Amino acid sequence: MADDAQGDESRPAVADPVRQRNLSFVMRRLHTQGPLTRSELTSASGLNRSTMLGMVAELQDLELVIEDAAVADGTAGRPSPLVRPHPDILALTVNPDVAGVTCALVGLNGRVVARELVPVDHKVTPDEVGTITGAFVASMAKELPASTRLAGVGIAAPGLVDERDNSVALAPYLEWEDVPLAELIEQATGLPATMANDTSVGVVAESLFGIGVGCDNLLYLNGSTSGVGGGVISDGSLIRGAHGLGTELGHVLLNRNGKHCVCGRVGCLETEVNIRRVWDILGRRVGLNELDHVYANESTPELDADLDDQADALAAGIASLACVFSPELVVLGGHVGALLDARRERIEAEVKRQSFGPLSTGVRLERNHLRERMVPIGAAELAFARVLQQPSFATLTPLADVAGRAA
Amino acid sequence: MADDAQGDESRPAVADPVRQRNLSFVMRRLHTQGPLTRSELTSASGLNRSTMLGMVAELQDLELVIEDAAVADGTAGRPSPLVRPHPDILALTVNPDVAGVTCALVGLNGRVVARELVPVDHKVTPDEVGTITGAFVASMAKELPASTRLAGVGIAAPGLVDERDNSVALAPYLEWEDVPLAELIEQATGLPATMANDTSVGVVAESLFGIGVGCDNLLYLNGSTSGVGGGVISDGSLIRGAHGLGTELGHVLLNRNGKHCVCGRVGCLETEVNIRRVWDILGRRVGLNELDHVYANESTPELDADLDDQADALAAGIASLACVFSPELVVLGGHVGALLDARRERIEAEVKRQSFGPLSTGVRLERNHLRERMVPIGAAELAFARVLQQPSFATLTPLADVAGRAA
DNA sequence: CTAGGTTTGTTGCGTCGCCAAGCATACCCA
DNA sequence: TGGGTATGCTTGGCGACGCAACAAACCTAG
Structure with missing residues (x-):
């Protein structure tokens, strides 16, 4: 420019x-x-x-x-x-993950118009993501008014995203490496596509439309099957790091002499706060939706002790991160959110005990509010960025054109 | 406004x-x-x-x-x-610390015109800081041309600073609590005074005029007698945290089962990276200036082993912080800087080994460049902020006027 | 030493975007 | 039904910038 x-x-x-x-x-x-x-x-x-x-x-x-x-x-x-x-302006969002591909159409002001998870029973490939996206657009074009226009595509990927070229640098759970997914989606749809880490866009969503509204300094920790991720809003904007690679809050150190982590290091937060350990104790996989119910109603000495341990580890991680950011608010999502509800008093007491002076004594702990809308709303932010930054120069494409091209 | x-x-x-x-x-x-x-x-x-x-x-x-x-x-x-x-425009900087009070006059573009440390053999009081500052201004007024004008006062304090009201919330090593030092200095000098944490202003200085020039994401760790402090520049600007309280990087967690820290918690970075342990081994206090010489020339099995331990702990801390910020550059100052020169290969290898994927493999480690000019230059930035942000409305006060008032 | 090329300084004019002021309009309340 | 009030709408003026044209000061080449 x-x-x-x-x-x-x-x-x-x-x-x-x-x-x-x-x-x-x-x-x-x-x-x-x-x-x-x-x-x-x-x-x-x-x-x-x-x-x-x-x-x-x-x-x-x-x-x-x-x-x-x-x-x-x-x-x-x-x-x-x-x-x-304008209600006709929508963003298309795409979020490949281990469970499948979630596509959504999101309006301004955080309005999710449509959302669909297409389950995939194997590691999804980039080409499959393109196909699923095309089918989603085609079906939406039939349902929505002809006046619908798309601002662009926002892609949220579970892994390290290189924001310089909008490619997935590394997504271990999809077994992707150096995948130019945005380019592929751009060619399939004819829309400009922007990509970011799924947790990063999630925290942006939560800070704009969720529990983080009005809060300039917040920390987000998300517990998923694949580990603990997170993001930070500092002074109102997302911490991106050197190459836009984002943050890996699940890998802050808790214990130099601790257990080995999948990342090859030792004593990371996510080795001690881990849903798989709960599954082992329960003897079955429990989805995130059921987790609250299980934590509230099932109780064995082994489970209780483990949740206590995980709560303490989580609190230690939060207290350590609070020294680094001094957030007003810590938002917890996924199984870490469920853990908060199951052990709130313990976690709050432990965070307070391990606080450094005034830095984290006043910190608030909350579960995320947007839940399954979090990632679509955050990804839409990527697509809306143009419209919001330079309204006069925004190019909006009729949904029908995109559907025609994808067909 | x-x-x-x-x-x-x-x-x-x-x-x-x-x-x-x-x-x-x-x-x-x-x-x-x-x-x-x-x-x-x-x-x-x-x-x-x-x-x-x-x-x-x-x-x-x-x-x-x-x-x-x-x-x-x-x-x-x-x-x-x-x-x-304009060479006549200077900022007055004041930096109380355990060794005494350092006053300086700093020009634009990082030019330190004068700098004086007045040693104080006890915990300095806020009033003494005012007196020392007044005397410094008076002596400078005799030396410098009459055309000299002051943009304001920048105060760097060793502790938690509340940036909302420019007061020292807590400075344990000075035994200060809720001290409105800026107000005191404003009354003594008639100049607008702004305050911030000493390490925070230091990292700003280093990023503008030191080793961090051209680098938007850097992490600074400083080792002093009173512990390990630090600051972070992310996307070109300083991380301030919720209440402008800044960051306490010395208290990130290394080991949940580790030693007790002075902060009341357990296993902080600064309990394992600590100059006092070196003093104990040597049987004497060694100033920061001599430290490089000692590390280069003295060698006992006990000292060597301890420096190895400290190097490993430092590397663990850096690797953990790298997960949180993904900096391009980590700058080390004080005894941590000396440790880098003494154990560079070990530290670099360990950081690399403990890196999370691409996040910190490429991270550069450097000693700070500005050394004793770091804090004055950074504090001057506080005073220059007005001139730099709203040049037309800057009010500059002739040095002679300030000296007259202080007398 | 002179002529041509190049870069920057300087001046005058046009445009864009905003504000202020004043009148018009649409609501409330008595 | 009329006064009070907040906002809509229109006009005129001003500040800041860009553009274009000319002047000035440098270089190089012959």
Whole structure:
């Protein structure tokens, strides 16, 4: 965009033009907070009424928002028309995982329009992901209105994602290595595709639309069959790390003299907080949906002791991570979330005991709120980024065109 | 500034006016990169030549920069005048610590004009800090030209700093608690004072002017007599944590079954990487300046074994932190820096061995470059923030005025 | 030493985006 | 039904930037 050689300091305004900035403000606000009156947008932005008039008109022309007739709300003064994100704008999201491929269509403001998990009984291949995605789009094109337009594709992958070229660097549980999945999906759909780690997009979703709303510093830990992952929102934005490789919070150290971890190291958090150990004790695999029920109703000395151990290990991990980030809020998902509900007092007490001074004494622990909508909503964020950042230059593709191409 | 109720999304341009943004770009560029020609500024900013002409003129009127006559540099074309940050603009920095109080005057572009450590043989009190600062300013006023102007005071404190009210929440080694030091210094000098943790400002300095130049993701670990501290630059900016309390990297967990730490917890990094253990083995206190010499020249089985242990512990800590941040660069200072030079191969091998996949295999380890200039330069950044962010509204106070008031 | 090429400084003008002011409109309440 | 109030809408002005044209200062080549 700019011919700026070194991309360090905040760019001058010309590379990030004033108008786009302000249109972006309006779109973001509508996206995160839902329908707002023009008057609310005006006071939130600090801009002049007349300026907001022009901006909303421009966004209407772009078919990015719709303005409803003003409705009296009981207060004095002329009512202000309600501006809402255009309901026809959707993002396609794709999330391959060990259980299969989840595709979804997500609207602005975190609205999940459709969501479908296609189970796959083997390690899914990239080509199969493309086929499943195409079929999903085709079936959706029949159900949804012809006015539906897609902003792009957001792909969430369970593994290390290289954000420079939108490829999967390494996804051990899919047995993928250096897979240019975004490119494949782009060719199949004709839409721009962006990829990120599944947990990373999840934490973004939770911070925008879930329990993390209004919280600028939060830590997320997710327990899945494949281990413990996580992500961090610091000062309102996601920690990406050096190569956009993201974070691997499941592999922080708990014990240098501990057990061997699948990652080849020793004493990682995920070796001590592990759903497989629970399965071994129970003698059966328990899905995440049943887990709350099991933790609440089944009790054997062995299970109780193990959950106590896992709770202590989790607390130790949280306390250690709190030294590094000092979050206001720690969000727990997957089996770690279930563990929180089963052992909340123990975990809270232990985190408090192991806190470093004021850093983590006040930390709140919560389960994630979005549950199965978390990853689709987060992945959609990737696709919406263009529309939200440069509304005037967003290119939206009719769903029918995408379906036609995929067929 | 703005009447914006919720301070989330990026503000609209009016709250961050275009002109200030661009003037800020120029000032920041000159600050971090030193003198530049107007033509270089033009192409770096992407702005028009005529615009840059006007901006540099405005900054000259504000006496924030000076423009030297153009000098031919051997290339074709009309030579461009050299723009440099005004040498008369200085920041006053104050850094109380166990050894005493260090005051300094620092110019833009990381130039340390004067630096003085006043030793104090007891725990220094806030009032003493004020007195020492006043005396320093008075003596400087005699030495420096009358044209010298101060941008403000930057205070670096060894402990938890509450950035909301610029007070020291807790500084165990000074035995301070809830000390409004910035307010005290403001009253003594009449200058605006800002405070932050000493290690936090240090890592900012190192990332702007030291080994971290050009690196957006770096981790800093500093070993001092009082323990191990650290800071993180992620995506180019400092991780501040929930209440601006900063990070306590010395207290990440190495071993849940390890030794007790002074912080009341167990198995922290700083219990296993500790200069006091070296002193015990040597039978004497060794200052940081001598440490390199000692590590290079003294060798007993006991010392060698202990340094090996400390190297391994440090490597484990780095590998664990790398899972959380995936830094490109890890910078080591204080006794941890000396340890790096003494055991570089061992540490690098161990970090590599304990790396999680691609996350930390490529990580570089380096000693800090700025050494004793690190904290003053970083603290000055706090004072320069106003000048760099809103150049037109910066208020600079003649040094003589400050000295007069302090007297 | 001079002419042509190149890069940058400088000036004047046009455009874009915002704000302020004033009037119009639509609500509430008495 | 009229006053109070908040917002919509329109017009005019201003600040900041880009563009284009010309001037100035350097280099190189002959």
